[in-house]
Amino acid sequence: MQPRDIxxxxxxxxxxxxxxxxxLLAALLVNxxxxxxxxxxxxxxxxxxxxxxxxxxxxxxxxxxxxxLMGLIMDVADGTLFGQHALAYSVLAFGGxxxxxxxxxxxMKDQILHVIPLLxxxxxxxxxxxxxxxxxFPGFSYFVGSFIAGALWPLLSFLLKLPQRPVPDPxxx
Amino acid sequence: MEHxxxxxxxRGPTPLVRLLLCSLxxxxxxxxxxxxxxxxxxxxxxxxxxxxxxxxxxxxxxxLARIGEFFVAQSxxxxxxxxxxxxxxxxxxxxxxxxxxxxxxxxxxxxLAARQRFPERTIAAEVLYAGRDPFTRKIIIDKGxxxxxxxxxxxxxxxxxxxxxxxxxxxxxxxxxxxxKEQLVPVQNVRNGLRAVLGGTGSTDQLELKFIPLNADFQNxxxxxxxxxxxxxxxxxxxxxxxxxERNAAYLFARIICKPVAGVSSRNQLLVLNWENKMPQRxxxxxxxxxxxxxxxxx
Numbered sequence: 001m002q003p004r005d006i007x008x009x010x011x012x013x014x015x016x017x018x019x020x021x022x023x024l025l026a027a028l029l030v031n032x033x034x035x036x037x038x039x040x041x042x043x044x045x046x047x048x049x050x051x052x053x054x055x056x057x058x059x060x061x062x063x064x065x066x067x068x069l070m071g072l073i074m075d076v077a078d079g080t081l082f083g084q085h086a087l088a089y090s091v092l093a094f095g096g097x098x099x100x101x102x103x104x105x106x107x108m109k110d111q112i113l114h115v116i117p118l119l120x121x122x123x124x125x126x127x128x129x130x131x132x133x134x135x136x137f138p139g140f141s142y143f144v145g146s147f148i149a150g151a152l153w154p155l156l157s158f159l160l161k162l163p164q165r166p167v168p169d170p171x172x173x
Numbered sequence: 174m175e176h177x178x179x180x181x182x183x184r185g186p187t188p189l190v191r192l193l194l195c196s197l198x199x200x201x202x203x204x205x206x207x208x209x210x211x212x213x214x215x216x217x218x219x220x221x222x223x224x225x226x227x228x229x230x231x232x233x234x235x236x237l238a239r240i241g242e243f244f245v246a247q248s249x250x251x252x253x254x255x256x257x258x259x260x261x262x263x264x265x266x267x268x269x270x271x272x273x274x275x276x277x278x279x280x281x282x283x284x285l286a287a288r289q290r291f292p293e294r295t296i297a298a299e300v301l302y303a304g305r306d307p308f309t310r311k312i313i314i315d316k317g318x319x320x321x322x323x324x325x326x327x328x329x330x331x332x333x334x335x336x337x338x339x340x341x342x343x344x345x346x347x348x349x350x351x352x353x354k355e356q357l358v359p360v361q362n363v364r365n366g367l368r369a370v371l372g373g374t375g376s377t378d379q380l381e382l383k384f385i386p387l388n389a390d391f392q393n394x395x396x397x398x399x400x401x402x403x404x405x406x407x408x409x410x411x412x413x414x415x416x417x418x419e420r421n422a423a424y425l426f427a428r429i430i431c432k433p434v435a436g437v438s439s440r441n442q443l444l445v446l447n448w449e450n451k452m453p454q455r456x457x458x459x460x461x462x463x464x465x466x467x468x469x470x471x472x
Contacts, residue, residue: 025226032230034302041307064191068199076219077227078306079313079340079347082212083202090195097188133207135308136354136375142307 012164015058019163023050024070032077041141044149047074048122051089052115053156055096056103067093081133088125092118108154116150220342227313227345231301294447296320298328300440301345310353310373312336314443317344321447325405328445333411333435334358334399335443346445350437351412352377360412361400365390368400371413371431377438380413382429387420391429407448411435 027050035043047070054062071086078085095118096103103114123146127137186194205211296316304311316322318341326338328348336356340347349356354375360382361368367390370383385391395415401408413431420427 029226029230031305032227032302034231034234035305040303040305043305064188064195068195071199072202072219073223076216077223079304079311080306081203082206082216083199086202087196087199090192090199093195094188094192129203130308134355138307 010161011166012161013166015061015164017061020054020058020062023054023160024066026050028070028073028077031074041138042144042148044145044152045119045122046149048089048092048119049115049149049152049156050160052092052096052118053153053160055093056100057160059097059100063097064090064093081129084126084129087129088122091125092122095121108157111157112150112153115153116146119146119149122146217342220345224342224344227301234302295444296322296447297442298322298346298445299442303438304347310336310350310356310375310377310438311339312348312350314346314348314445315344316445317342317346319343322346322445323447326445326447327399327406327410328443329410330435330440330443333413333433334406335435335437335440337405338445348443348445351380351433352437357383358406358412359400359403360397361408362391363396363398364392367391368402369397371397378432380431380433382415382431383426385427385429387422387424387427389427391415391418391427393418396434397431407446 024047027046030046031043051062051067051070055067067089068086071084071089072082074085074089075082099114099118103111106114120143123143127142131137185191202212298314298316298320301313301315304313314328322338322341324338324341328335328338334351336348336350336353338346339349350373351358351371352373352375354373356373358371359368360371369385369389369391371380372383373379374381382391382397393415396411397413397415399406399408399410399412411434413433415429416432417430418427419429
């Protein structure tokens with residue numbers, strides 16, 4: 001019997017912590033770009049996406065502390081209440097860390113189906129906190145960003161895995 | 174890391190415990206920030222750390238704009254120049270009249286021993302980016318505490334009020350636009366002097382007059398200016414024009430929709446008014462005569 005939907009397992013080099021820090025900073029930078037109008041509603045939360053990626057890929061290198069701190073930075077940058085992104089990212093990290101063995105067994109398509117609900121939960125937490133703060137529901141387009149983030153997942157996995165791919169050595173085939 | 178002992182030894186607290194810790198900490202922060210405003214100093218420090226990143230993120234857009242400026246045709250510049258010179262002449266003439274009027278007004282006010290209106294100083298600022306928070310209407314400008322901006326100052330463009338400075342960082346400031354749901358502006362109807370409170374609705378292009386009785390005299394096209402009685406906005410700045418009046422006897426108040434006159438969500442340059450209102454001191458609350466405590470024990 002041929003197992004159909006199991007991702008081929010790659011053997012990768014260990015990831016360098018500097019690279020993780022670099023990707024997190026890059027995601028933060030992309031989040032801080034002057035988005036406006038329709039782009040703003042469609043914009044996925046790149047920091048959430050990258051934090052989730054590393055929590056799934058390297059749950060031992062990065063976890064709650066980093067997710068929580070990135071949340072605080074996002075709160076400062078957005079000028080929102082302290083702790084709302086921190087809380088949302090912590091829950092996201094929890095989801096990633098608990099599900100990491102399971103998610104990595106699946107092919108890309110099924111991984112996306114895991115990622116999108118996690119990101120939606122992230123959005124939902126921010127939404128609930130804002131609701132408590134007295135804000136209005138900004139409309140269902142608010143959730144579109146997470147679906148776009150899900151669509152970006154394969155690209156992100158490809159890019160972030162590049163430095164871990166061993167360079168084939170022609171002398172040693 | 175791959176050679177460290179198997180993961181089921183030495184892993185510290187379980188994810189669930191860590192999640193609970195993080196959540197509790199976040200909720201404590203939320204409460205401390207929302208209820209008690211303890212964290213404003215910490216936010217200031219964190220904002221300084223994030224500032225380079227913010228400038229870096231805004232850089233590509235600025236660069237594109239700069240590059241765009243290079244490719245303006247000479248004829249366009251020439252035309253612009255001519256137009257501006259003409260406009261300058263016209264406004265110069267108006268300004269002369271205004272100066273004469275201002276002098277006359279000052280003189281008359283002196284005669285009446287009335288309170289002088291203080292000249293307002295302005296700080297020109299550029300919008301760095303619109304707030305990324307879909308729940309609120311805010312913009313970040315490139316001037317801050319170091320340039321003399323204080324929280325509470327009004328921001329305007331050449332047409333009217335844009336909003337109010339709500340948070341000040343060392344080199345940045347956050348302006349809440351009049352369209353924000355929580356932002357209120359005291360206004361006056363130019364036509365008949367009726368005072369009202371104008372609030373945002375949260376949508377980009379709509380304001381609403383709050384708590385106006387059904388029979389109040391507001392019509393489509395009425396111009397609303399700041400009334401100045403709040404001491405935040407100087408009086409007489411245009412804010413909005415009434416665009417739709419809906420009177421439904423089923424409701425207590427009329428529903429009056431207005432459109433902002435200033436380019437609230439489209440402006441890249443704006444002025445922050447460094448306006449200190451020398452309001453007369455509020456009369457001190459009269460001490461209420463202490464009511465003699467009722468003693469339970471009968472004397």
